[in-house]
Amino acid sequence: MKKFFFAVALFAGASTAFVACSGSDDEPKPSLDDIKEIELTVDKNAIEANGEDVVNFTVTSDTGVNLNDKAVILIPGEEITFLDEMYYTSTVNETVTFQARYNGIYSNEVTVEVKNRSKYEKYFRRVLISQLTGTWCVNCPGMTRSLKLVSEQFPDRIEILAMHGSSSQGTDPYAIPQTEEMFSQFPDLRGYPSAVIDMRQKSVDATTSSLVRAINKSLLEYPATCGVKIASTYNKDTKKVDAKVTVAAEATNKYALGLAVVVDGLEYTQTGAENDPDYLHNNVVIAINNLRGEFIGDGVINAGEEVSHTFTIDMSTTKYNIEDMRVVAFILAQSGDAYYVNNSASCKLDGGSIDYTYGGFYQFHFLFLA
Numbered sequence: 001m002k003k004f005f006f007a008v009a010l011f012a013g014a015s016t017a018f019v020a021c022s023g024s025d026d027e028p029k030p031s032l033d034d035i036k037e038i039e040l041t042v043d044k045n046a047i048e049a050n051g052e053d054v055v056n057f058t059v060t061s062d063t064g065v066n067l068n069d070k071a072v073i074l075i076p077g078e079e080i081t082f083l084d085e086m087y088y089t090s091t092v093n094e095t096v097t098f099q100a101r102y103n104g105i106y107s108n109e110v111t112v113e114v115k116n117r118s119k120y121e122k123y124f125r126r127v128l129i130s131q132l133t134g135t136w137c138v139n140c141p142g143m144t145r146s147l148k149l150v151s152e153q154f155p156d157r158i159e160i161l162a163m164h165g166s167s168s169q170g171t172d173p174y175a176i177p178q179t180e181e182m183f184s185q186f187p188d189l190r191g192y193p194s195a196v197i198d199m200r201q202k203s204v205d206a207t208t209s210s211l212v213r214a215i216n217k218s219l220l221e222y223p224a225t226c227g228v229k230i231a232s233t234y235n236k237d238t239k240k241v242d243a244k245v246t247v248a249a250e251a252t253n254k255y256a257l258g259l260a261v262v263v264d265g266l267e268y269t270q271t272g273a274e275n276d277p278d279y280l281h282n283n284v285v286i287a288i289n290n291l292r293g294e295f296i297g298d299g300v301i302n303a304g305e306e307v308s309h310t311f312t313i314d315m316s317t318t319k320y321n322i323e324d325m326r327v328v329a330f331i332l333a334q335s336g337d338a339y340y341v342n343n344s345a346s347c348k349l350d351g352g353s354i355d356y357t358y359g360g361f362y363q364f365h366f367l368f369l370a
Contacts, residue, residue: 083098255300266324
């Protein structure tokens, strides 16, 4: 996130000369207690939907005092949303109304148009969150609840892989070996619960605000350069799943394809959630091909090309209901010597499908609900 600062040049000599001549030392200065009205102004009424163009706010009192360091900017509505900074940027075409508040006094409303998103991102971007959790972990329900809130705040923007693990503190019936592999690949992880964003950001804590910041960072700094679609079929006779994943590249790069099978709605005792009778385990990973995906051929997909690969998964030994399962596809793109998730999608395991999603429309959240 780029921050913009305004520098004020102070010319000591000129200032001293002015004070000496003004003779205004005895003139009363405006008091904050005298403020009856405030005014909100913006430096522009339209910005590009690229996450870089910003509109800056200025809040001034009726006594001429600049209140930028004291007032807050909000977006009025049924749920008032407050900005974290005195500026706003976005990556979605929208018209937004803003208002300032100081000491219980509300300003006029100003409207800003955000436009031309299609110039900056072709494909809709979904962030992949690998949640490292355990049924024995007393603090893990906190992250689960935070992820639920964040999913509501970012509708259809997040795919979650709940990767369970066991430890000396307890055994988890949903534990998979790839969870320990995550800890090996990301040595800075502090333990359970943890989250890895797009196989890139090593860890965030369990709070909603930390997750929001991490998701914002991925969506803003790493836009989608590929689209992904899935078609999944389950053969009841062979008890095998064929999940066809197709990648369309907007930019030439090396791409790796990953696939996981997850289960929703599992009932099992969760330490730390004993008093929640409705607690369920969702997004539970029961199979995953490779944390870093697999190359198709040499991995290079040229701009404008499509590449497909069908993953076949044997479900003959599963003890879970097929109807509760989904497949999650995640596409990793090369960045330097590493590969990070560039896009993801999911659909039902039995007969599900999802096509390319276009538009990239995303509301950037500098903001948190009060």
